[in-house]
Amino acid sequence: xxxxxxxxxxxxxxxxxxxxxxxxxxxxxxxxxxxxxxxxxxxxxxxxxxxxxxxxxxxxxxxxxxxxxxxxxxxxxxxxxxxxxxxxxxxxxxxxxxxxxxxxxxxxxxxxxxxxxxxxxxxxxxxxxxxxxxxxxxxxxxxxxxxxxxxxxxxxxxxxxxxxxxxxxxxxxxxxxxxxxxxxxxxxxxxxxxxxxxxxxxxxxxxxxxxxxxxxxxxxxxxxxxxxxxxxxxxxxxxxxxxxxxxxxxxxxxxxxxxxxxxxxxxxxxxxxxxxxxxxxxxxxxxxxxxxxxxxxxxxxxxxxxxxxxxxxxxxxxxxxxxxxxxxxxxxxxxxxxxxxxxxxxxxxxxxxxxxxxxxxxxxxxxxxxxxxxxxxxxxxxxxxxxxxxxxxxxxxxxxxxxxxxxxxxxxxxxxxxxxxxxxxxxxxxxxxxxxxxxxxxxxxxxxxxxxxxxxxxxxxx
Amino acid sequence: xxxxxxxxxxxxxxxxxxxxxxxxxxxxxxxxxxxxxxxxxxxxxxxxxxxxxxxxxxxxxxxxxxxxxxxxxxxxxxxxxxxxxxxxxxxxxxxxxxxxxxxxxxxxxxxxxxxxxxxxxxxxxxxxxxxxxxxxxxxxxxxxxxxxxxxxxxxxxxxxxxxxxxxxxxxxxxxxxxxxxxxxxxxxxxxxxxxxxxxxxxxxxxxxxxxxxxxxxxxxxxxxxxxxxxxxxxxxxx
Ligand SMILES: Nc1ncnc2c1ncn2[C@@H]1O[C@H](COP(=O)(O)OP(=O)(O)OP(=O)(O)O)[C@@H](O)[C@H]1O
Ligand SMILES: [Mg+2]
Numbered sequence: 001x002x003x004x005x006x007x008x009x010x011x012x013x014x015x016x017x018x019x020x021x022x023x024x025x026x027x028x029x030x031x032x033x034x035x036x037x038x039x040x041x042x043x044x045x046x047x048x049x050x051x052x053x054x055x056x057x058x059x060x061x062x063x064x065x066x067x068x069x070x071x072x073x074x075x076x077x078x079x080x081x082x083x084x085x086x087x088x089x090x091x092x093x094x095x096x097x098x099x100x101x102x103x104x105x106x107x108x109x110x111x112x113x114x115x116x117x118x119x120x121x122x123x124x125x126x127x128x129x130x131x132x133x134x135x136x137x138x139x140x141x142x143x144x145x146x147x148x149x150x151x152x153x154x155x156x157x158x159x160x161x162x163x164x165x166x167x168x169x170x171x172x173x174x175x176x177x178x179x180x181x182x183x184x185x186x187x188x189x190x191x192x193x194x195x196x197x198x199x200x201x202x203x204x205x206x207x208x209x210x211x212x213x214x215x216x217x218x219x220x221x222x223x224x225x226x227x228x229x230x231x232x233x234x235x236x237x238x239x240x241x242x243x244x245x246x247x248x249x250x251x252x253x254x255x256x257x258x259x260x261x262x263x264x265x266x267x268x269x270x271x272x273x274x275x276x277x278x279x280x281x282x283x284x285x286x287x288x289x290x291x292x293x294x295x296x297x298x299x300x301x302x303x304x305x306x307x308x309x310x311x312x313x314x315x316x317x318x319x320x321x322x323x324x325x326x327x328x329x330x331x332x333x334x335x336x337x338x339x340x341x342x343x344x345x346x347x348x349x350x351x352x353x354x355x356x357x358x359x360x361x362x363x364x365x366x367x368x369x370x371x372x373x374x375x376x377x378x379x380x381x382x383x384x385x386x387x388x389x390x391x392x393x394x395x396x397x398x399x400x401x402x403x404x405x406x407x408x409x410x411x412x413x414x415x416x417x418x419x420x421x422x423x424x425x426x427x428x429x430x431x432x433x434x435x436x437x438x439x440x441x442x443x444x445x446x447x448x449x450x451x452x453x454x455x456x457x458x459x460x461x462x
Numbered sequence: 463x464x465x466x467x468x469x470x471x472x473x474x475x476x477x478x479x480x481x482x483x484x485x486x487x488x489x490x491x492x493x494x495x496x497x498x499x500x501x502x503x504x505x506x507x508x509x510x511x512x513x514x515x516x517x518x519x520x521x522x523x524x525x526x527x528x529x530x531x532x533x534x535x536x537x538x539x540x541x542x543x544x545x546x547x548x549x550x551x552x553x554x555x556x557x558x559x560x561x562x563x564x565x566x567x568x569x570x571x572x573x574x575x576x577x578x579x580x581x582x583x584x585x586x587x588x589x590x591x592x593x594x595x596x597x598x599x600x601x602x603x604x605x606x607x608x609x610x611x612x613x614x615x616x617x618x619x620x621x622x623x624x625x626x627x628x629x630x631x632x633x634x635x636x637x638x639x640x641x642x643x644x645x646x647x648x649x650x651x652x653x654x655x656x657x658x659x660x661x662x663x664x665x666x667x668x669x670x671x672x673x674x675x676x677x678x679x680x681x682x683x684x685x686x687x688x689x690x691x692x693x694x695x696x697x698x699x700x
Pocket of ligand 1: 491492514518
């Protein structure tokens, strides 16, 4: 029998007992819907978590410190390192080498210095933090008021909203576009052979572009400097959740500008103790092109002799968690489908019993055992297909309801709405295919029973 | 295999010592017990005998619906006993048409769909089917009420439909099990007239089971009498 005839006969047979087959189909659709709702909830939650973590900027970042510093935090690590005092330091060549590693997009120092903003005759104290241009992608800038820095060394500043309120309690937003003065301490190196200790080798912001890290400045002085900056934006929260360092930054400058200004940092003290070494960094933040490559980059930097940290381990266990969650949700969703499978078997076995005579007639007029089997398969498959379609629609409705529900819940808790339920296109296809396959499996027994019927027996008169 | 040179083509049907036993309780029932019978092409044969004499069982063996316990059933030189069930199904749909006492139409299908059904199994082209359905229904004298269900027709009309269905795939062998058993005598005669005319005009071999000797004598060319699963006697009708 040809495919379309098979389908036509199957559908007309299904329509013969509309109520029974309809109920069975609805049963399948409930099974599919629960599976779809569960799996897409898993997908949605995973995407939500990934989105959150990616937005935090922690996923694609490796933090690098020298093994000379922060000793004692990690005993195991300390024991592994024979002579920490001989470990390489984070200096300019090391930073350059990291920049050239594969998949590395950015290597930025942690710059965090104390500064004062002078506005309207009053001074306001705060920590100044340098931000790379890539920080634009950070979720902290999702609700940025104003603009991001126009360039990596633009003389611009972005303020934390709290800080802006401190400067102008009435209209913090009014600060955008205005000019403020930043007062900071500039690090001025002493020439090793210099008799006059105060003679500056470089003169702060005015110099621009010139390299502040001359190789042999093992002494320096701090000189008060000012820099005029244009306020371009205001943000609510500190980028990277303030996780990178301890104190909270409130004044944000483009990182190249902070480096150019040659601001004196706490770490300069540590560097000067080492002596002879030139400028070193306490921490470097290495940004990786793709979170999947973080481990590779981390390895490479470890080989260079530095200590690294990333949240990769956290994401690993997160991924494992979601695999287990998906499995669990899948099993849970499949239960309803398993029940639906029994309904299909029941419906088809009853159909075989009822249509004994009809099956015998079909065989008598030329249907093969295979034709009869395929006909029942087609009926099972058709129920699976329609049940699958209906189930997708139902699952979609359930998912939408979950989203609306969580939206209301989040709104009540003053949180922005999040889609916790996402129906990816592959799941639509997979659910329908799965529904058909399950229905065909359920049809296996009834179909073979129908095929085995002896026509002579079924056609006996009366 | 056939070393005997024969000028005549193989007969329509030839059974040799065919048996069909049913196990029953401790013993067996010999529904058909060693029947050897030859039927020529185009012949109209009536099977007669008491109830339980094995007429239907023999007919089902000829139809390939049942398999002999021993012996052979040759149809146009092919041995049904050696065919696979797929081959038997193909034989039934291409070479055999069947008509039953109880009509056995599919109640949920219209007249047209009932007649079309064997063509679906035979994978006849869709475009061709409509034409062939009309042709078959014309042959049995039905031109109206084609979109009705079988239950809306009289018994005679239903038997015409089932005859049209049997003719749909243009079989060479028509097997009828008491085709008039559910009809009044007038209508039964009409049906048998029809079957005889079709046999003559299409050159179709007909084997009909009946227990009405008078009817058999009027329409068949030969009467075959069965008793207890055995061939009792044969009579050619003058
Ligand atoms: N499936 C079966 N199991 C056991 N015995 C059977 C079976 N089918 C038929 N028989 C027996 O075989 C014998 C022949 O039956 P068959 O139906 O061929 O008779 P028949 O000549 O067609 O009778 P009737 O004129 O009543 O239709 C009967 O005795 C019947 O009881
Ligand atoms: Mg009988």
